[in-house]
Amino acid sequence: MIDEKQADQMQLLEAYRKCCQTRDLIQAAFESAYEGIVITDSNGFIMMMNQSYAEFLGVDAKEVVGKHCTEVIENTRMHIVAKTKEAELAQVQRIRGGDMIAHRIPIIQDGKVIAVVGKVLFQNARELHALSAHVLRLQKELNYYQGELLKSVGAKFSFDDIIGNSSKIRSVKEIAKRVAGSDTTVFISGESGTGKELFAHAIHKHSHRKFGPFVRVNCAAIPETLVESVLFGYEEGAFTGAMKGGKKGKFEMAHQGTIFLDEIGELPLTMQAKLLRVLQEKEVERIGGMHPVKVDVRIIAASNRDLEQMVKKGQFRQDLFYRLHVVSLHIPPLRERREDIPLLVDSLLKMLSHEIGVYVSGVDAAAMNALILYDWPGNVRELKNVLERTLHMKDGDLIQVNHLPVHVVKGGTGNPARYSLKEALEQAEKEAILQVLKAADNDKIRAIQMLGISKSSFYQKLKKHQIKI
Ligand SMILES: Nc1ncnc2c1ncn2[C@@H]1O[C@H](COP(=O)(O)OP(=O)(O)OP(=O)(O)O)[C@@H](O)[C@H]1O
The missing domain is CATH 3.40.50.300 (P-loop containing nucleotide triphosphate hydrolases)
Incomplete structure (x- = not known):
């Protein structure tokens, strides 16, 4: 006969066994993870480190337990994340002369940080670059086959x-x-x-x-x-x-x-x-x-x-x-319909930005002026090529004259015989104002400052070009 006390003990034993099983399972998963994982407490002291991370650092996983993360991991920010409570995702961290990519995630319970989990995603940033190059290559192949399919259909x-x-x-x-x-x-x-x-x-x-x-x-x-x-x-x-x-x-x-x-x-x-x-x-x-x-x-x-x-x-x-x-x-030809250039620039930039994954908010007034005045012997194809090249060159989110090829900037004749210079300039002026207004979120004062003109001249020009804000 089993009395009540023995039954309680058996239940406790069973619960304990289950708990051990779960712990072993988590431990095994932790150890067999391909990524390096480290867990610290809320003060940055290491609680656990898996074999993969220890091998990467060249340390003994057992010996580092209890040490402060800064003693073991170069350039670590685990202890900082414990204080800020802000997860840091896919951050570059320099370790042993190489760049690795890591996540640092605070574990929060009842509003308090109880631990921080660090995860090495790529032991070498080159791995990440190789992966993204691979994805890019696959995307290109996909685009090619889609294009071919459409062509054949x-x-x-x-x-x-x-x-x-x-x-x-x-x-x-x-x-x-x-x-x-x-x-x-x-x-x-x-x-x-x-x-x-x-x-x-x-x-x-x-x-x-x-x-x-x-x-x-x-x-x-x-x-x-x-x-x-x-x-x-x-x-x-x-x-x-x-x-x-x-x-x-x-x-x-x-x-x-x-x-x-x-x-x-x-x-x-x-x-x-x-x-x-x-x-x-x-x-x-x-x-x-x-x-x-x-x-x-x-x-x-x-x-x-x-x-x-x-x-x-x-x-x-x-x-x-x-x-x-x-x-x-x-x-x-494009030089006989220069008024189409701003529209083409705008829509080609959107399309190209999407295609090559480089964001740009537009073209500044001087660059647009140069694009309007250039003669475009290769027409829209040439314009598209110049914009694509420019997207690779730009360093801010606005394309400026210095990003454009020299021959486009210097070769802008805007031959008045085919398109009067006055018309080209008017068009460029309107475009400049529109672009600046866009960049200034329609804030007139900022737009006036950016354009470097007087307030009265600004309002005259808005009226002349029928620009409504
Ligand atoms: N009005 C337009 N709007 C948008 N894109 C254009 C326009 N005109 C031409 N393009 C683009 O410019 C490039 C050249 O166009 P397309 O191949 O149709 O020119 P084409 O006159 O047939 O040239 P070619 O005589 O050299 O074969 C293409 O990428 C095309 O999409």
Whole structure:
């Protein structure tokens, strides 16, 4: 018979056994953790240190118990965290000539610190850099595959992605939207980097073919010997090295969608004749093929060369020229629509900041002035490249003139013959005021100080530019 006292003792024993089990479990987890862990009391005296941390420090885990953390751990702040009660996360701590990354977390009970837990996340800051470089690399790969996927499925950009509020760009967008709905062949001219491809995507996306493929062919990038097989495909055995089963050409791939023939001015004359036949017959013949294949494709072509001149010189077929120019869109160069520059800068910066993970609040007045006055021979592409480079160079959160490439600052002619200097300056002045107001959180006094002008002149300018605060 077990009496009441014995039963109590057994219960106590059982509770004690469970307690020991839990302690051993925690101890084992503490010891087997990959990260180094140390626990101090509220005065910074070490209560526990796991093997991983002890090995990292080159000390005996048992011997350090009871010692003050400052005696054992270089540059430690465990005792300080015990006083501040503020957790310090992912802090760099220099130990034995290397930088490690550590957390220090106070354990608080009833408002009092009872212990501080220190955790080494990376024994070497290089580990962290390697990890973040790895993540960045994976992200880049992901972006690449996403891009490729989108390319193979359809168009990437819509009319909303075409930034610009100048009358010139608005009128091109207007015409493009109107013709997008039909199957009309469209020819897009404009200097390099003006956004011809962007327009081609937008037209496709705005058309009834939007769920069909959008296939871009860069005619300048295909070696002359391969143009025919790339565009029209080939049958098995058509030539040595031909793939088993043959291969579809770009026209067949674009069936029920749109084919964008970029840099069409680079197409060899022999190919121009074949292309003309495809446009007339709406069928293609693979190399080595016996029968033509019907294709239902909308054609958008583009070139930054003067095709009319090329026709005159016999470098481009006149009949093909007319066949392509059913509707022509001309994208004006950036220097002819400088009023779009502030808007482009703003939206490209947002996009690039997001892409490369560098925050910037904007461009200061002088830098914006330089960007407006520069001639941009490479158009929006060049502007985008300059901004990306600048983001890597900047040292504050505002882009300033000294961050811009010298040729942009020095080369800003703002040719008055194409865009009056007065207009450029007016535009720059308005932009400067808007930027400064933004930077000053609309505080007029601060804005006046930053601009370095008088109060009356400030108010006159607000009125002139119709800026409302
Ligand atoms: N209006 C715009 N708004 C936003 N981004 C633009 C605009 N115009 C061009 N871009 C950007 O500028 C870059 C160049 O544009 P795109 O490739 O369409 O030019 P392109 O005229 O086809 O050039 P190329 O003749 O050299 O092929 C792209 O990154 C594009 O997204």
